[in-house]
Amino acid sequence: MRLGVIFRPDFPPHELRRIATEAEAAGVDELWLWEDCFQQGGVAQVAVALAATERLGVGIGLIPAPLRNVTAAAMEFATLESSFPGRTRVAVGHGVQSWMRQAGAAVESPLTLLREYVTALRALLAGEEVTTEGRYVRLSQVRLEFPSARPYPILIGGTGPKTLRLAGEIADGVLLDSRYTSDTVTDALRHVAEGRAAANAPSRSFSTTLFLACAPGADADRRLAEEARRQDVPPTGVFGVGGDVGQIAAGLAPYLAAGVDAVALQPLDRGVADLVGAAGRVRAALP
Numbered sequence: 001m002r003l004g005v006i007f008r009p010d011f012p013p014h015e016l017r018r019i020a021t022e023a024e025a026a027g028v029d030e031l032w033l034w035e036d037c038f039q040q041g042g043v044a045q046v047a048v049a050l051a052a053t054e055r056l057g058v059g060i061g062l063i064p065a066p067l068r069n070v071t072a073a074a075m076e077f078a079t080l081e082s083s084f085p086g087r088t089r090v091a092v093g094h095g096v097q098s099w100m101r102q103a104g105a106a107v108e109s110p111l112t113l114l115r116e117y118v119t120a121l122r123a124l125l126a127g128e129e130v131t132t133e134g135r136y137v138r139l140s141q142v143r144l145e146f147p148s149a150r151p152y153p154i155l156i157g158g159t160g161p162k163t164l165r166l167a168g169e170i171a172d173g174v175l176l177d178s179r180y181t182s183d184t185v186t187d188a189l190r191h192v193a194e195g196r197a198a199a200n201a202p203s204r205s206f207s208t209t210l211f212l213a214c215a216p217g218a219d220a221d222r223r224l225a226e227e228a229r230r231q232d233v234p235p236t237g238v239f240g241v242g243g244d245v246g247q248i249a250a251g252l253a254p255y256l257a258a259g260v261d262a263v264a265l266q267p268l269d270r271g272v273a274d275l276v277g278a279a280g281r282v283r284a285a286l287p
Contacts, residue, residue: 001252001256001260001261001262001263001286002029002030002057002209002261002262002263003028003029003030003262003263003264003265003279003282003283003286004023004028004029004030004031004032004057004059004262004263004264004265004279005023005028005030005031005032005264005265005267005272005275005276005279006031006032006033006034006211006264006265006266006267006272007019007020007031007032007033007045007049007272008034008266008267008272009033009034009035009036009039009040009042009045010036010039011270011272013040013045015272016033016045016048016049016052017048017049017052019031019272019273019276020048020049020052020053020056020058021052021053022273022276022277023053023056023276023279023280024053024054024055024056025280026276026277026279026280026281026283027280027283027284028056028276028279028280028283029056029057029262029283030056030057030058030059030089030262030264031049031053031056031057031058031059032058032059032060032061032209032211032264033045033046033049033058033059033060033061034060034061034062035060035062035063035064036096036099037064037067037095037096037099037102037103038099042060042062042063043060043063043073043076043077043080045060046058046060046080046088047080050080050083050084050087050088055087056087057087057088057089058084058087058088058089059088059089059090059091059209059264060088060089060090060091061089061090061091061093061155061157061175061209061211062091062092062093062095062157062175063090063091063092063093064092064093064094064095064096064099064100064105065092065093065094065095065110065113065114065117065118066094066095066100066103066105066106066107066110066113067095067100067103067105070117070120070121070124070137070139071124071139071142073121074120074121074124074125074144075144077090077121077125077148077152078124078125078144078146078147078148078152079146081125081148081149081150081152082146082148082149085149085150086150089153089155089173089209090152090153090154090155091154091155091156091157091173091175091209092114092117092118092121092154092155092156092157093114093156093157093158093163093175094110094111094113094114094158094163095110097110107136109135109136111162111163111166112134112135112136113135113136113137114156114158114163114166115166115170116132116134116135116136116137117136117137118154118156118170118171119132119137119170120132120134120137120139121154122152122154124142124143124144124147125144125147125148125152125154126147126148126151126152127143127144127147127148128143129141129142129143130142130143151172153172153173153207154171154172154173155167155171155172155173155174155175155207155209156170156171156173156174156175157174157175157176157177159176159177159179159188161191164188164189164191164192164195165191165192165194165195165198166195167192167195168191168192168193168194168195168196168197168198168199168206169195169196169198169199170195170199171206172204172205172206172207173206173207173208173209174189174192174206174207174208174209175209175210175211176188176208176209176210176211176260177211178211178212178213178231178240178266179231179232179233180210181233181234181236181237181238181239182237182238182239182254182255182258183236183237183238184234184236184237185210185237185255185258185260186258186259189208189258189259189260192208207261207262208259208260208261208262209260209261209262209263209264210255210260210262210263210264211264211266212240212241212252212255212263212264212265212266213227213228213239213240213241213266213268214240214241214242214248214265214266214267214268214275214278214279215227215240215241215242215243215268216242216243216244216248216271216274216275216277216278217242217243217244217274217278220242220243220247221242223242223268224239224240224242224268225239227239227240227268228240237254238251238254241265245278245281245282245285246285248265248278248282249282249285249286252282252286265278265279
C-alpha cells in the first residue's frame, strides 16, 4: 500500500514547500492536495510541491471539472508529467455545486460532464487527436504537442453511488474523502465494483485512495469524535485513526481489508507537521 499525508487548502500557502520537503524526508509515499474554491489553486500547489522535492508522489484531488476547460487541464498535467515524470496523480470530480454556481460554472448534469471530461482528458494526455461534440465537452481536432509519455492515471472522486459507479466504469482509480468509516467504505467500494463489472474492466489497473482523518498523539478518540460530528459522519463503524504509531497502523487494517490500497492521512487541525512525522513512522512500520 501507499501511505501519504494531506496538505489542506485552508493551510497557509507559504507553508507548502516546507511540508512537502518534510514529508519526503519522513519517508511517506505521497503528498495529497485538493482544490477548494476560493482558497488555493490545485495545479499551482502541485507544481510547488514537485519542485520542492525529488521523489515524493504528489496527488491532486479534486480538480472540479466544471471550473477548468479540459484542454487547458490536459496541457497543465502534461507539462507537470514532462517535468516530473511519474510523480503525479490526478483526481477529477464534479465539484461542490454551490461553489460551481458561485463561480458561474455549474452545469445541469454534473455526471454527464464528468464522463465526457475524463474520457477526453485521458485521450488528450495519451497524445490522441480528439474531436467530440458532447453535451458539454466540444473539441475539434485537438492534439497536445507534448502529451504524457506513459499511461497517465486519472481518478474520479465523489460520494454518490452514480459517481462511484462511473469511477469504476471509466477511471483508473477512485478517490474517497474522509467522511467514510470502516463500514461505509465497504458500501462505497461496492458501487465502484459494480461500475467495473458493467464495463467489463476487472483486468484494468485500478487504485483506491482514501483520505482518512488522523489524530496523532493523546486524546485521539475525543478529537476524532468531534470531527465525525462536524462532518455529520454516519454512526456506523470506526471513523479515522489516531493515537500512537502502533494504534494508527492497526487502525488502517479495516480500510485495507475493504479494498483500499492507498491512504492519505488528513490532519484535523493545523498540526500537519506532527502528522507528517507520525506518518513517516507508521510508513516505516508497514510492509
